[in-house]
Amino acid sequence: MTDDRPLLPILGGRPVERSDAARNRVAILEAAQRLIARDGIDAVTMDAVAAEAGVGKGTVFRRFDSRQGLMAALLDHSESAWQAAILFGPPPLGPDADPMERLLAFGPSRLETTLANLDLIRHATGGPSGRSQPPYVFAVSHLRHLLEQLGVRGDLPLLATALMAPFEVHVLEQQTRRDGFTVERIKAGWIDLVRRIVRD
C-alpha cells in the first residue's frame, strides 16, 4: 500500500484475477480474519492461515508474499469496505444523508474502524507509520467536502486535518491503552470538536 496509489476507484485497484485465483485470495483473507477473531493477531502465521483456508502454504506466499503482505491486504480489505460505506452506503454515512448527519456519523465510524484495525496497522506497516496508515487522504478529502457543503468558512483542508487528529494511531493508542479513555469519551469529544469547528 503505497502513498501514491490513487485511492479512487477504491474497488478497482487490483489487477483482474482469474476467478479461481480470486476465490483463493478471498478464502485466504477470510481464513486470516477468522484466525484473528478467534485467537488474536499473533496466531496468524502463514502456516495457520494456509491450514485454515485449506490451501498450500506456497499458495499463501505466492498471493501475499509475506506475513506483512497478508496483513496489508487484510487492512486494505477493511479500509475499502469503509470507504465504500461512505461513498455508496446507506445513511447516515452514505450520500443520502444530509451533510451534518454524515459528518456526525463519520467520527464514530472512523474511530471504530481504526480501533478494530490497530493491531493490523502495526503488523501491516511495521509501525504506526503515518504514510501507510488508513486512507488519510480519502478521509480528509471527504471531511473537506462535508465542511464545504455545510458552508464552513476557513481553510477547509486544515480544519479537516484537525477533525482527523483523534483517529491518529499513536493518539488512539495513547488514549485508549495508556490514559484509559473510553471509546464513548473519544466519541463525545469528537462531536464537541465538530461543533466548535463548524461554527464560523
Next chain:
Amino acid sequence: MTDDRPLLPILGGRPVERSDAARNRVAILEAAQRLIARDGIDAVTMDAVAAEAGVGKGTVFRRFDSRQGLMAALLDHSESAWQAAILFGPPPLGPDADPMERLLAFGPSRLETTLANLDLIRHATGGPSGRSQPPYVFAVSHLRHLLEQLGVRGDLPLLATALMAPFEVHVLEQQTRRDGFTVERIKAGWIDLVRRIVRD
C-alpha cells in the same frame, strides 16, 4: 528515545558524564549540526562527523552507537531546547506571557521546529513513527494547561489533540511537500483553529 521515558525533567534525563566525555558529546553533536546545515542530512556519515568534530570514528560510535542513534540524539537536543523555551523561556512562548499569547505563539514555534527536524525525524526513527515523534505528550499536556487557564470548557486533552493535528509529521509532509501549502498558510490555519476551539 522510548515512549516511556519521562519527559520531565527534560534536561536531566542523561546520566552524569565526566566533563571530557560531555565535551566530546557536545562537539560531536555540533559537528553533525554543522554538516547538516552545510551539506544536508545525507552528508552525515559517522566518518564525516568524526572528521568534522576532530575525534576518532570509534569515539562517535561509542557515544552514539549508530548513525540512527546520533540522529536520535540530535533530535533530542533540538526538542529539549524547544521544551526549555516553553517552560523557562521569554514571552511569548514562556511562562511570563498570558495564556492566549502563549497559545498563539505555540503553533508557529511547533511548526517551525517540526519542519526543521523533518529529515532528522525520519532518520532518527526509521520512519514517521508517531511513537518516537517529537514530544507529543509534553505538547498535549502544555496545550491542555493553556486551554484550562483560558477557561475553555470541554474535554481538554481531546481538544489539545486536535490542536496538534497540523504538526503531525505525515500531515506536514503531505501539505508542504505534496500539496504545496506554504508555511504562512499553515500558521494562519492554525490560528483560525485556535479561535474556533477556544470559544465555548
